Amino acid sequence: MALGDVKRRNVAKDISRSQTTFKYHLPVNDKSYNVCKKTVLDVFQISSRRVQTLQTKMKFNLDISDKRGIHHNRSCDVSFDVKELVRDRISSMPAQESHYSKSTSCKLYLSSELCVERMYDNFKESHPNIVFSCSLYREIFRSEFKLRFGPPPSDSCSYCDELYIHLVAAETEDVQKRISAQNTLHHRKTETVYKVLHEDVVMSKSYPKYVVFCTDLQQVLFYPTLHHSSMFYQRQFSTYSQCVHNMGTEKPFMFVWNGSVAKCGSFEVTSCILIYIELHFEPLKVGEIRRLVVWPDRCIAQNYNLWCIALYHYLIAKKYFTTIDQKFLVSGHSFLPCDRDFALIERRKKKSTVYYPKQWLEVIVNASPAFSAYYMDKEDFTNLSAIE
Numbered sequence: 001m002a003l004g005d006v007k008r009r010n011v012a013k014d015i016s017r018s019q020t021t022f023k024y025h026l027p028v029n030d031k032s033y034n035v036c037k038k039t040v041l042d043v044f045q046i047s048s049r050r051v052q053t054l055q056t057k058m059k060f061n062l063d064i065s066d067k068r069g070i071h072h073n074r075s076c077d078v079s080f081d082v083k084e085l086v087r088d089r090i091s092s093m094p095a096q097e098s099h100y101s102k103s104t105s106c107k108l109y110l111s112s113e114l115c116v117e118r119m120y121d122n123f124k125e126s127h128p129n130i131v132f133s134c135s136l137y138r139e140i141f142r143s144e145f146k147l148r149f150g151p152p153p154s155d156s157c158s159y160c161d162e163l164y165i166h167l168v169a170a171e172t173e174d175v176q177k178r179i180s181a182q183n184t185l186h187h188r189k190t191e192t193v194y195k196v197l198h199e200d201v202v203m204s205k206s207y208p209k210y211v212v213f214c215t216d217l218q219q220v221l222f223y224p225t226l227h228h229s230s231m232f233y234q235r236q237f238s239t240y241s242q243c244v245h246n247m248g249t250e251k252p253f254m255f256v257w258n259g260s261v262a263k264c265g266s267f268e269v270t271s272c273i274l275i276y277i278e279l280h281f282e283p284l285k286v287g288e289i290r291r292l293v294v295w296p297d298r299c300i301a302q303n304y305n306l307w308c309i310a311l312y313h314y315l316i317a318k319k320y321f322t323t324i325d326q327k328f329l330v331s332g333h334s335f336l337p338c339d340r341d342f343a344l345i346e347r348r349k350k351k352s353t354v355y356y357p358k359q360w361l362e363v364i365v366n367a368s369p370a371f372s373a374y375y376m377d378k379e380d381f382t383n384l385s386a387i388e
């Protein structure tokens with residue numbers, strides 16, 4: 001190999017600089033003027049290396065014509081109908097809206113198990129006779145669709161966005177100052193509430209009679225989690241899971257139920273909390289005191305309604321607690337320990353296959369040794385309308 005290299009160098013040496021002279025001309029008003037190399041480089045804004053490459057090709061009598069933009073491997077242009085077929089295929093993918101920013105964002109989210117290449121392969125499988133490149137598929141996907149892969153962002157504050165837009169559009173310094181003050185107030189409020197949460201956590205770790213937990217519903221878990229191509233186009237069965245994370249013990253407890261057994265509203269959420277309390281606490285004896293602080297997600301349909309208040313009254317009447325407080329983080333800035341738990345489950349989910357709903361329990365308990373899980377059957381759900 002080394003010898004070959006040396007030989008090649010010798011051939012190049014044969015046609016040395018002294019044997020070949022290059023002259024440079026520039027056309028000006030139909031006349032050609034002799035110029036130096038530097039002038040050519042400056043006028044055409046090209047590097048010395050590019051000129052050198054051309055010179056080498058010329059020395060060896062190689063073709064120096066510009067072949068950029070010329071392709072011989074494209075049999076024909078892709079027709080409009082084929083592009084329409086691709087568009088229809090992409091549109092048919094089940095996509096999810098963002099949970100928190102439905103009003104401010106028009107982005108949709110595809111399954112985290114998909115990617116453009118997998119979608120393209122799937123298209124080719126269904127239409128093996130159509131000639132269509134992956135790069136063109138990607139171009140259509142990126143330029144014509146506002147689709148993203150993976151779960152929607154869980155926390156984005158529309159108020160922060162609104163303030164930012166007003167700040168950018170503000171024409172006077174006074175308006176800018178007023179918006180900045182509003183922004184500072186908003187973030188101070190957020191920090192204050194996080195401080196209260198932190199104090200509650202510290203209290204619950206020090207005093208067993210001060211119970212603090214946060215609770216939130218996880219994003220829908222779909223099954224069966226098969227990976228053959230047509231799965232991406234089909235609606236799947238839903239499984240719901242509610243997390244109750246005890247801040248004192250740092251133990252998350254997940255309740256899982258099949259979407260065909262119950263929905264994911266306030267009845268279901270309050271039923272999970274009721275079972276959690278019954279499983280973990282005994283009714284108080286006379287004179288005993290126990291306080292509960294609940295930090296739920298701020299979703300009106302699930303945690304921020306009359307049924308939750310009814311449940312807390314019921315728990316006090318049944319002497320599980322003497323006082324119950326419900327506290328909320330600032331909307332849009334509501335990252336709770338439950339969200340960390342969900343991230344662990346999502347990570348485990350990618351390595352798991354689920355054929356039927358009860359298998360989600362295995363996925364959850366394998367996500368972290370701290371997890372416990374409970375499968376909710378139909379009879380586990382309690383209708384609190386009588387308490388209301």
Ligand SMILES: [Zn+2]
Pocket residue numbers: 157158159160161186332333
């Ligand atoms: Zn905000």
